[in-house]
Amino acid sequence: DGGITQSPKYLFRKEGQNVTLSCEQNLNHDAMYWYRQDPGQGLRLIYYSQIVNDFQKGDIAEGYSVSREKKESFPLTVTSAQKNPTAFYLCASSLDRGSNYGYTFGSGTRLTVV
Amino acid sequence: DAKTTQPTSMDCAEGRAANLPCNHSTISGNEYVYWYRQIHSQGPQYIIHGLKNNETNEMASLIITEDRKSSTLILPHATLRDTAVYYCIVRVYGNKLVFGAGTILRVKS
Numbered sequence: 001d002g003g004i005t006q007s008p009k010y011l012f013r014k015e016g017q018n019v020t021l022s023c024e025q026n027l028n029h030d031a032m033y034w035y036r037q038d039p040g041q042g043l044r045l046i047y048y049s050q051i052v053n054d055f056q057k058g059d060i061a062e063g064y065s066v067s068r069e070k071k072e073s074f075p076l077t078v079t080s081a082q083k084n085p086t087a088f089y090l091c092a093s094s095l096d097r098g099s100n101y102g103y104t105f106g107s108g109t110r111l112t113v114v
Numbered sequence: 115d116a117k118t119t120q121p122t123s124m125d126c127a128e129g130r131a132a133n134l135p136c137n138h139s140t141i142s143g144n145e146y147v148y149w150y151r152q153i154h155s156q157g158p159q160y161i162i163h164g165l166k167n168n169e170t171n172e173m174a175s176l177i178i179t180e181d182r183k184s185s186t187l188i189l190p191h192a193t194l195r196d197t198a199v200y201y202c203i204v205r206v207y208g209n210k211l212v213f214g215a216g217t218i219l220r221v222k223s
Contacts, residue, residue, distance in 0.1 A: 033210070035213070040215075041215060042201065042213035042214045042215050042216060043158070043213040044213075045210055045212070048210060058210070088155070090157050090158070092157070092158075102148065102150070102160030102163065103158075103160065103211060104160075105156075105157025105158050105159070106157050107156055107157055108155065108156065108157055110155075
């Protein structure tokens with residue numbers, strides 16, 4: 001079955017550490033996205049990529065970094081510069097930047113700073 | 115992209131139709147209306163989208179007013195599994211999806 005896989009489901013990080021969240025899709029989608037969700041709030045866009053080796057900052061990119069070396073993969077690194085990283089992180093993909101038939105989301109990674 | 119306004123929460127009896135309203139009074143002619151839902155601790159799920167005409171699929175119906183300033187998502191026979199946050203989003207083709215706070219729909223037995 002085609003889909004989008006995020007791992008791990010739960011992640012704990014010590015303050016001052018970098019951590020990388022994985023996102024893989026086998027849908028042959030060109031575009032991929034990272035969102036952050038805080039309790040009781042909507043999703044906020046961190047980074048997005050429309051093609052391999054290219055990505056753009058979203059609304060809250062500070063303290064995060066991404067790479068897009070392969071079409072299937074779009075990992076997100078939460079750096080020590082992100083002051084409040086505890087949140088639910090969602091990865092999504094779409095056929096192209098328009099894709100009127102919507103985004104496909106992963107099941108999310110819940111990151112907690114301990 | 116135009117902003118949307120949705121009620122914070124709604125209740126619906128199981129088996130009845132759930133009608134979720136959305137106001138988008140500043141929508142422009144090339145903006146589509148999208149609906150997604152998010153069940154607790156999962157990723158959002160695409161439901162339906164439309165431009166001018168009413169749309170129906172296996173999940174729901176989307177009714178857009180003639181002036182396009184508001185729309186209603188209809189779940190014809192709500193079940194307990196439809197309890198979720200429902201997001202109404204307006205966007206121009208090619209722009210990124212921007213999610214607001216949405217409407218919490220509680221389906222009760």
